[in-house]
Amino acid sequence: xxxxxxxxxxxxxxxxxxxxxxxxxxxxxxxxxxxxxxxxxxxxxxxxxxxxxxxxxxxxxxxxxxxxxxxxxxxxxxxxxxxxxxxxxxxxxxxxxxxxxxxxxxxxxxxxxxxxxxxxxxxxxxxxxxxxxxxxxxxxxxxxxxxxxxxxxxxxxxxxxxxxxxxxxxxxxxxxxxxxx
Amino acid sequence: xxxxxxxxxxxxxxxxxxxxxxxxxxxxxxxxxxxxxxxxxxxxxxxxxxxxxxxxxxxxxxxxxxxxxxxxxxxxxxxxxxxxxxxxxxxxxxxxxxxxxxxxxxxxxxxxxxxxxxxxxxxxxxxxxxxxxxxxxxxxxxxxxxxxxxxxxxxxxxxxxxxxxxxxxxxxxxxxxxxxxxxxxxxxxxxxxxxxxxxxxxxxxxxxxxxxxxxxxxxxxxxxxxxxxxxxxxxxxxxxxxxxxxxxxxxxxxxxxxxxxxxxxxxxxxxxxxxxxxxxxxxxxxxxxxxxxxxxxxxxxxxxxxxxxxxxxxxxxxxxxxxxxxxxxxxxxxxxxxxxxxxxxxxxxxxxxxxxxxxxxxxxxxxxxxxxxxxxxxxxxxxxxxxxxxxxxxxxxxxxxxxxxxxxxxxxxxxxxxxxxxxxxxxxxxxxxxxxxxxxxxxxxxxxxxxxxxxxxxxxxxxxxxxxxxxxxxxxxxxxxxxxxxxxxxxxxxxxxxxxxxxxxxxxxxxxxxxxxxxxxxxxxxxxxxxxxxxxxxxxxxxxxxxxxxxxxxxxxxxxxxxxxxxxxxxxxxxxxxxxxxxxxxxxxxxxxxxxxxxxxxxxxxxxxxxxxxxxx
Numbered sequence: 001x002x003x004x005x006x007x008x009x010x011x012x013x014x015x016x017x018x019x020x021x022x023x024x025x026x027x028x029x030x031x032x033x034x035x036x037x038x039x040x041x042x043x044x045x046x047x048x049x050x051x052x053x054x055x056x057x058x059x060x061x062x063x064x065x066x067x068x069x070x071x072x073x074x075x076x077x078x079x080x081x082x083x084x085x086x087x088x089x090x091x092x093x094x095x096x097x098x099x100x101x102x103x104x105x106x107x108x109x110x111x112x113x114x115x116x117x118x119x120x121x122x123x124x125x126x127x128x129x130x131x132x133x134x135x136x137x138x139x140x141x142x143x144x145x146x147x148x149x150x151x152x153x154x155x156x157x158x159x160x161x162x163x164x165x166x167x168x169x170x171x172x173x174x175x176x177x178x179x180x181x
Numbered sequence: 182x183x184x185x186x187x188x189x190x191x192x193x194x195x196x197x198x199x200x201x202x203x204x205x206x207x208x209x210x211x212x213x214x215x216x217x218x219x220x221x222x223x224x225x226x227x228x229x230x231x232x233x234x235x236x237x238x239x240x241x242x243x244x245x246x247x248x249x250x251x252x253x254x255x256x257x258x259x260x261x262x263x264x265x266x267x268x269x270x271x272x273x274x275x276x277x278x279x280x281x282x283x284x285x286x287x288x289x290x291x292x293x294x295x296x297x298x299x300x301x302x303x304x305x306x307x308x309x310x311x312x313x314x315x316x317x318x319x320x321x322x323x324x325x326x327x328x329x330x331x332x333x334x335x336x337x338x339x340x341x342x343x344x345x346x347x348x349x350x351x352x353x354x355x356x357x358x359x360x361x362x363x364x365x366x367x368x369x370x371x372x373x374x375x376x377x378x379x380x381x382x383x384x385x386x387x388x389x390x391x392x393x394x395x396x397x398x399x400x401x402x403x404x405x406x407x408x409x410x411x412x413x414x415x416x417x418x419x420x421x422x423x424x425x426x427x428x429x430x431x432x433x434x435x436x437x438x439x440x441x442x443x444x445x446x447x448x449x450x451x452x453x454x455x456x457x458x459x460x461x462x463x464x465x466x467x468x469x470x471x472x473x474x475x476x477x478x479x480x481x482x483x484x485x486x487x488x489x490x491x492x493x494x495x496x497x498x499x500x501x502x503x504x505x506x507x508x509x510x511x512x513x514x515x516x517x518x519x520x521x522x523x524x525x526x527x528x529x530x531x532x533x534x535x536x537x538x539x540x541x542x543x544x545x546x547x548x549x550x551x552x553x554x555x556x557x558x559x560x561x562x563x564x565x566x567x568x569x570x571x572x573x574x575x576x577x578x579x580x581x582x583x584x585x586x587x588x589x590x591x592x593x594x595x596x597x598x599x600x601x602x603x604x605x606x607x608x609x610x611x612x613x614x615x616x617x618x619x620x621x622x623x624x625x626x627x628x629x630x631x632x633x634x635x636x637x638x639x640x641x642x643x644x645x646x647x648x649x650x651x652x653x654x655x656x657x658x659x660x661x662x663x664x665x666x667x668x669x670x671x672x673x674x675x676x677x678x679x680x681x682x683x684x685x686x687x688x689x690x691x692x693x694x695x696x697x698x699x700x701x702x703x704x705x706x707x708x709x710x711x712x713x714x715x716x717x718x719x720x721x722x723x724x725x726x727x728x729x730x731x732x733x734x735x736x737x738x739x740x741x742x743x744x745x746x747x748x749x750x751x752x753x754x755x756x757x758x759x760x761x762x763x764x765x766x767x768x769x770x771x772x773x774x775x776x777x778x779x780x781x782x783x784x785x786x787x788x789x790x791x792x793x794x795x796x797x798x
Binding site for chain 2: 019020023026033034035036037038039040041
């Protein structure tokens with residue numbers, strides 16, 4: 001998992017719950033590098049699971065909830081750090097549709113070894129978007145949070161219904177049906 | 182973080198930040214190294230590409246074929262060979278110009294619709310011949326090839342051209358050489374026949390006429406032999422120019438080779454026209470020309486054939502003109518003859534005779550007859566002349582006067598002469614073996630046989646082969662043959678004489694005798710021609726000649742032999758004048774071998790007493 005996800009996660013914990021909380025979950029998660037993450041590094045996604053678990057223990061919030069919140073926060077951070085990705089996109093559907101074909105292509109230019117999830121999009125109608133998430137790591141919650149963050153960013157009225165699908169070829173799969181209006 | 186400093190939240194945070202920074206720095210260094218390696222690989226790849234591109238550029242620049250590329254109708258590339266072909270000092274003079282400007286107007290449509298119009302098909306076509314236009318407007322013949330090419334990211338056409346000016350010039354020169362006589366610049370036989378064929382077809386369509394004239398110079402060989410070939414060549418050039426002056430521009434004058442010229446008069450006005458032109462040629466050739474600082478009069482014999490009268494085939498017309506020319510030569514040269522059917526018949530008969538002679542040699546149809554020669558003092562047969570007879574199954578008994586001239590002209594005379602020599606020696610051998618009393622046997626030698634300087638060797642080996650004593654063989658030569666080249670004739674006669682055979686001058690008095698040579702000829706006898714013997718008793722001049730020849734022979738120490746003696750009156754006169762020997766019907770006609778053997782065995786002769794009494798001695 002890209003280091004930026006870790007640094008953004010720790011940024012979120014520190015800004016929302018303070019340095020104490022961050023220090024506490026790092027200590028509790030017993031991480032190999034003691035939480036010294038850099039955005040340009042690549043780390044085992046199990047460390048992220050341990051961090052989230054520690055945060056859940058400390059706050060009483062469920063892991064999926066926390067990951068969802070992180071997703072929302074992550075999207076907001078992306079919009080600040082990478083404005084170029086937003087320059088010619090007007091709405092959430094367009095942005096989400098471009099993740100696989102445009103954004104992930106750019107990511108791979110910088111990190112050829114990045115293991116990115118697949119986000120296949122379909123437009124059954126102009127006001128509907130179906131996203132099929134699939135990844136060896138089960139971060140459907142993170143995807144849900146990112147989608148929510150995206151909708152929030154564009155300030156649109158879009159309902160999201162989530163359907164967890166059966167695993168296929170060791171990949172976790174989740175379908176998101178988005179309806180505008 | 183050090184052990185003595187208590188682990189506080191801040192210090193842990195700082196430690197994490199520092200560790201993260203170090204890791205980031207390590208990653209950056211690692212990334213830098215990777216980028217450096219990638220960059221170095223890319224540079225090396227680039228260098229390879231540049232080297233490879235340079236190699237191909239050199240190929241295109243060094244290749245002697247002109248290569249230029251055009252996109253959207255405009256030239257975008259030209260190699261140095263293209264600059265040379267179009268006369269440009271630099272590619273820039275061509276680049277940016279309209280590609281069609283390099284193709285001359287007459288070829289533009291062909292290019293637009295052909296090569297440029299369907300380039301996909303054009304590139305599978307063989308190279309085509311066309312002209313390109315240089316910047317200075319001059320046209321150059323090229324062999325051209327065009328194909329589609331992607332050039333600087335645009336669909337383009339690559340033009341390849343090879344200058345074939347020199348090759349074309351060679352081809353034209355070769356074509357000229359193949360159709361012209363290089364000495365005179367006139368058309369040769371091939372071109373003449375080609376034009377004649379076309380003229381015949383044209384005359385057929387238009388119902389017009391044409392004439393073929395065959396001109397052969399009289400005695401050209403003598404000019405070549407006496408003045409040398411360079412003057413002979415000069416004469417041929419002069420004649421060529423003169424012949425051209427005698428005809429119109431539209432007529433053809435050609436040289437077939439040697440001193441043979443032919444003219445094609447296309448659509449001559451009126452049937453008399455060829456004759457008028459022939460006369461004009463005769464007059465013009467008759468004007469003396471200067472060769473080797475001497476005036477020479479050259480005459481020509483001319484044969485004429487005409488279309489449609491004599492046929493409609495070029496080869497046939499040419500042959501007929503040739504036949505007519507020969508007739509003109511026979512008629513005493515310096516004249517002209519129109520071809521007639523009669524000429525053809527004579528020629529056919531001659532050809533038949535010639536073929537017959539060939540067969541006669543193969544089938545052994547020749548036979549020798551013998552005529553005795555009688556000594557007028559003793560009355561005895563002291564020699565015989567072997568005379569050739571041809572008993573042809575197809576033509577019957579052919580007289581020598583009819584076939585000897587044909588044999589002379591067709592080069593068969595040498596072979597026939599050789600047969601006579603062989604047969605004469607074999608006969609002598611046979612007679613000797615069967616006890617026939619031998620007398621010398623004379624055989625006639627033809628001019629061409631005598632021109633062969635090895636005649637003495639032939640005689641010598643033939644005598645040896647049959648083991649015949651040389652004194653039994655005699656050769657009869659005519660005045661003419663010994664006069665053509667007297668010095669070498671005298672040398673050959675001396676060699677023949679040295680073998681031990683005897684020599685006589687035959688038909689004496691009928692040629693023009695050079696007495697200063699005659700005295701040097703190592704001959705034994707002079708044979709008085711039968712024409713003088715025949716007139717002996719009633720033409721006083723013949724009598725005077727016979728008397729003079731007998732006296733001349735005696736004063737040169739030679740024996741005189743009279744031929745053609747038929748009457749006792751002739752015999753009496755000859756005896757009275759002191760003639761040594763006679764030959765003729767009076768004593769015996771030429772007889773076959775068996776009769777000759779019988780005569781020799783019987784010892785029959787003239788009665789010398791009777792002879793003497795008859796003249797009152």
